[in-house]
Amino acid sequence: MVIVMAPGATEEQIEHVVERVESVGGEAFVSKGVERTIIGLVGDIDSFHHLNLRALGGVADVHRISDPYKLVSRQHHPERSTVWVGPAGHRVPIGPETFTFIAGPCAVETPGQTLEAAQMAQAAGATVLRGGAFKPRTSPYAFQGLGLEGLKILAETREATGMPVVTEVVDARDVPIVCEYADMLQIGTRNMANFGLLQAAGEAGTPVLLKRGMTATIEEWLMAAEYIAQRGNLDVVLCERGIRTFEPATRNTLDISAVPIVQATSHLPIIVDPSHAAGRKDLVVPLARAGIAAGADGVIVDVHPDPESALCDGPQALVGSDLRDLAAAVRRIPPLVGRVDAAERLQVT
Amino acid sequence: MVIVMAPGATEEQIEHVVERVESVGGEAFVSKGVERTIIGLVGDIDSFHHLNLRALGGVADVHRISDPYKLVSRQHHPERSTVWVGPAGHRVPIGPETFTFIAGPCAVETPGQTLEAAQMAQAAGATVLRGGAFKPRTSPYAFQGLGLEGLKILAETREATGMPVVTEVVDARDVPIVCEYADMLQIGTRNMANFGLLQAAGEAGTPVLLKRGMTATIEEWLMAAEYIAQRGNLDVVLCERGIRTFEPATRNTLDISAVPIVQATSHLPIIVDPSHAAGRKDLVVPLARAGIAAGADGVIVDVHPDPESALCDGPQALVGSDLRDLAAAVRRIPPLVGRVDAAERLQVT
């Protein structure tokens, strides 16, 4: 940490800062410049947080130097991690050596629609099935998902296709029941800072797909992952799904830079969701290609056998030629960036 | 709703849209322009949502015309509402005729610190006490609040001062216990879209202080209020607390325009939180003045007897001359915008 003193700070104020730092076992290095004095702190950063340094007299600013997360940091775990999803015999890797394609309907509506979507996805090369049973919706009057019935449909579809299932959980109270049916818990963009839910997912131990809050910085997102990790669950996959900006042409702006930045600072895998970023079907394939080429460890997209009748996010679901284009990209681009298709690494025993 | 067809849309596509609209009992008015055809829809908007219009062939865009919220809309309830907070004998109004000053410590730390902060607040003119027992923190390693012990301290402080208490609830499972001790539930910026929590607060019936999500549009914020209202609780006060922008000089940018916009579109009261918007003590008084002059129904600020030792948000807590300046503004500006001090309308029986 570095403390910047105000131009007119007195000797007493500088000494008071030094004393506070030393009182918790830290060291303070004072550098007096022409206009300002800066104080570098060395020691245990958590102890400094309790000092409330910004509130001390004469302090103009406090710059944090180290990353605030630990368990998810690449500094403490230099090798990038692989998270395995699914039951024994159908475990799918998500990590630095493979490329994983996850697809399925935004919302589970009927057994038939879910199976059909899963088969479309599988034919295009997907190895993990996504599908929503609990849907967080901006309007209390919109379709909120089938709940438990949806979970059962997902489990049946896994039975039929062999694809592990990832599905969203929106309330800490639902974590046990969702874990009973699903192979991976999705925590959505609106719940990224729902700390009670993060902790419940951390305690459950099931792998977690943690979407970025639509207005979260990368650092805040990694802190949310830290909440899960701190409860003992390090099987966390991050998912970039677009951030809120001033640009109205897309629902959100896919922050493609997040892929290399996360990979440089955290050991956790990161995938990209082009469907929810764009909100428009015609952008899904170009954005998925961009994500793959930027080095993402996977993509997750919406597919639906009949987008026109979808109860949720129909305008962004892929069918037909778009899905074929995406399948081609998933096969052809990953080898150019040093990866194999996750389907080839599937643990079938 | 207005549907804009793509320039090359065919007659069949236009007819298909009209048929879908009519299939749910709506009317469709077709206007053919030189380049584009637009279709105006008349009827029940909720039925149109299920049509998935954006996914129909030839549709370029769908513009929603009506507001998506109902119960909180001023269109359905033209007169602005007053929400009363506190037990019989100490009920404090928040609404269009009064100006309500809410103050207290960011976090409850000890009985002494809480009482001292409450007395400072009361001396400055505050009529409602704020104080956090459950603290949602970005870092799992930061102080998370005293929990139940904090609630008890708040109840004791109410006993001692007569000030009704507003405190944050961060988990749907905690709503019953918080309602036992507090007069008003605060739902914080990170939980504005935690729909399970909103519904639990709606069912509890206790008045709610709903902070704006730091990246929520005004419309999304009113939809969150609608979630509470839809469960039968219309005692909702909105709180503008700054939005996330590119400007780094403040923690958030206080969106002062939200005050007149909310008052024009919703009947719910709206107050301003300058402390959390700015994150800097020196901005609290100017921003509070701005909020009052813009016509807010109240302000909520952090005060602390010893900011240097505060366990949470010390740098923004007011003391001494700043608090006196704020007290003066609270007395002198509201009459210029047609209000009386809420203290004068207190229902003491």
Added chain:
Amino acid sequence: MVIVMAPGATEEQIEHVVERVESVGGEAFVSKGVERTIIGLVGDIDSFHHLNLRALGGVADVHRISDPYKLVSRQHHPERSTVWVGPAGHRVPIGPETFTFIAGPCAVETPGQTLEAAQMAQAAGATVLRGGAFKPRTSPYAFQGLGLEGLKILAETREATGMPVVTEVVDARDVPIVCEYADMLQIGTRNMANFGLLQAAGEAGTPVLLKRGMTATIEEWLMAAEYIAQRGNLDVVLCERGIRTFEPATRNTLDISAVPIVQATSHLPIIVDPSHAAGRKDLVVPLARAGIAAGADGVIVDVHPDPESALCDGPQALVGSDLRDLAAAVRRIPPLVGRVDAAERLQVT
């Protein structure tokens, strides 16, 4: 400046940084922490800029500590400045002790419309006339202003009313002609970083009203003022006019916090433009009140005798009761924040 070395930086890399700093006459203080080494720099900051410190091996980050502007900084000129606008006999102050009301039509259309708008403005208490002759428009097909003819109309209106004139200049080549007719040059939001125009205005010596770029940080805005000051013109008044955010309800988000922040860091006066921030007439009066109460040194608003026929920005122009409300606010709120009306300080000789 503070240099943060990467966790794995070597001794050689640290020494290389120190050598570079010393090679330009600076001092480098090295603090070795458990995980990272930080190096505090003391000396002439401009010389450090040429070192390209971020590109040196082992450097993770460089934090600037001092403000990058000098001439406009309050650190170098602690007393807040007053800028005087207008010819001898009609000089109007804009500064810390007064409150200045500037009003007029967005665009000059005809002599009659301009005079009528000026008289409306004057009757409401305005002492400076605004009006656009050169209009920067997003569309090349929109009304671009009357140019020289508009400047002549403004000069005639000044003759008739005694009000000094502020008008926009959009091209460095037009600065001399605009200076011939106007008392103050306005540099608009789109040209805030048009450095050639800033330098031309700096050389002209006429007072400048510098609007904030709609996406400029406060620091970038003060650097733009520094460009003008560096050419010898310190008569610069800053104007907050809203920044671009994700919120669609307003054209821009008025960043009211900019008022106290600018006043704390720069000695230049700052006024607020609620008309262009909001883009909606119904928000102009509440936002103007907020600006006054936050401590702005003035406001600038659009007025038009017949908004329905205005060639530019009609929807935000004030008339009738709104203008009377604003006039009342301008009279009544400034005394509460320690100011007198600029009209009382007018230098009429």
Added chain:
Amino acid sequence: MVIVMAPGATEEQIEHVVERVESVGGEAFVSKGVERTIIGLVGDIDSFHHLNLRALGGVADVHRISDPYKLVSRQHHPERSTVWVGPAGHRVPIGPETFTFIAGPCAVETPGQTLEAAQMAQAAGATVLRGGAFKPRTSPYAFQGLGLEGLKILAETREATGMPVVTEVVDARDVPIVCEYADMLQIGTRNMANFGLLQAAGEAGTPVLLKRGMTATIEEWLMAAEYIAQRGNLDVVLCERGIRTFEPATRNTLDISAVPIVQATSHLPIIVDPSHAAGRKDLVVPLARAGIAAGADGVIVDVHPDPESALCDGPQALVGSDLRDLAAAVRRIPPLVGRVDAAERLQVT
């Protein structure tokens, strides 16, 4: 255009709107809903702009339906355009069938540095040389470029390498001299809305590389291109270079979605600048790959023989293995998205 009337709008107000529309030769279609009336307009959109519809009584909102640009719109010119850059014998295409790699130093410093950078670029596959002679800098105290001397160095380097030159122009007064030396005028992010400069570039007729304003919407950017086109110059290439968002980890957020959106709405070519978006060398290659895979018509990157000594933007300049990685991506990814390398289409006569 669609006009939405306020809920309480009267018959007279509706009729007044209809009359105004008809007075300029338009047609108005009135649809009366349960709560609101909407009016669809058909006719010449420019004539409607002068009606000031938003200022009419009873009007709640006006939705524009058509795109505001014409000459650059794909609707009026369905086939995507190719822009050719360079003198006869060395013309390089930028367009839908090829992929063009532009590289060079951020700033021209010396003949040796420029030639060396050009040779590095050429060896990596670049066919157009970039280099700045006039540098717009946030600080008036930073290196502002060599000016005319820099232009001469660029021309010499073209002579030596055969690479056409693109260089920035920051002032309308400099357009003639820059056209004398350069093959393509770059208009930078800060000048995207400098309409005088856009018009001067339009009149010059030399091809233009128009960077996106860092806070411009895609629509505003296309309107800026329309300014150039309207003066007779359709040889405009757009360049996405990142937008300003709340995320601090990158200097700007590369809006990769802009690539497919621009290609769907405009016939002009679009390239990507990963260097200025990221501001960090380690992100340049992943972002360039993402741009190529998203379907961009080219990339432009900073290279420098000795980044440590660069006078401008050293931290983002590529050398060594990064440049080789980029060269590989430029060769291998474009064929996967249906393109050939522009070097193969070079018109050498």
